[in-house]
Amino acid sequence: GSKDVAFPRLNSIGFWIQPLGFILVAKIAFLRPQYWHYYDKTSFFLPVLEKNKVKELYSVSGEHARFATTDFLSSDSSFYLFWRSIKKLNYDNYKDFFFNPLKLSILKDVFLSPESFWYLADKVSNARRRKVYFSKCSSRTLTTSGWTFITPFSSNVKFTGYGAQDILLVSVVLAGISTTISFTNLLITRRTLVSPGLRNRRVLIPFITIAILLTLRMLAIVTPVLGAAVIMVLLDRHWQTSFFDFAYGGDPILFQHLFWFFGHPEV
Incomplete structure (x- = not known):
């Protein structure tokens, strides 16, 4: 009613x-x-640049003979964590190691570490691009x-x-x-x-x-x-x-x- x-x-x-x-x-x-959402926040990629986590991972390799005089990996001035371009990296007094180029002996550390700001920017853009393609093509939920x-x-x-x-x-x-x-x-x-x-x-x-x-x-x-x-x-x-x-x-x-x-x- x-x-x-x-x-x-x-x-x-x-x-x-x-x-x-x-x-x-x-x-x-x-x-x-x-x-x-098509992309993750930029802060999602920033922990890559934290030195403390890298120190824990490479603390053992810091004790090798080639780093006896200058301990790069355990100091706060880790050379591969600075935001500088790859071309400007300079290894003073370490041009070679047992007649082999030093860069070849630590190739994994050099290439798998964020050496510059542009490395991080490129990683973020590539990851976002992959996320966009993946979400547009597969996640139709x-x-x-x-x-x-x-x-x-x-x-x-x-x-x-x-x-x-x-x-x-x-x-x-x-x-x-x-x-x-x-x-x-x-x-x-x-x-x-x-x-x-x-x-x-x-x-x-x-x-x-x-x-x-x-x-x-x-x-x-x-x-x-x-x-x-x-x-x-x-x-x-x-x-x-x-x-x-x-x-x-x-x-x-x-x-x-x-x-x-x-x-x-x-x-």
Whole structure:
């Protein structure tokens, strides 16, 4: 009755279903930046330049004979940890080691250590580039096909993987159910509790009242159509139907007609 409109009761199923659609859409807005980002933060690569970790790793090699006089690896002035270009590296008094070039004897330490700022910058850019390619090509879990649910992208898990797309489709169904309960409640309330003898053509009632009544009647017509279309998309995705799959006799444009049959009155 009218009391349910002004003071919704907690034991009414419509009161509980109504926010679920918004909550699911908000969940998608939270999930996207959490799991769907093209690159890591720059600080993710900075621990490479910390000297303490490198000291622990190479403390044993610092005791070798070639570093007896000047202990490069255990001192704070580790030559391969400075931000300087590779060409400017200079090994004083250590040009060769038993008639072999010194750089060849410590080749692994020289090439696997961050010798300059540009080494770090290059590593960050390469890692980001690989992350972009990898996430764009393989991780489709949280991609969506837009607010219009364009088929066949939304109706095939090849294009939009499990995850956000399914949650959005379910949220549309739940929003449609809550809307159906709401406009049914309001229309029945108006029909049963109207003043005796009140008719739109005889008595001048507020325009907002007429507009709400017309809107509710339009919702009664279009909401089941959208719900049926979204349920067909879910069936295409998970139960091997072919409502919108052209390869198996479906019609991808059919969903557009069903969706905009719902969408055009308010758009």
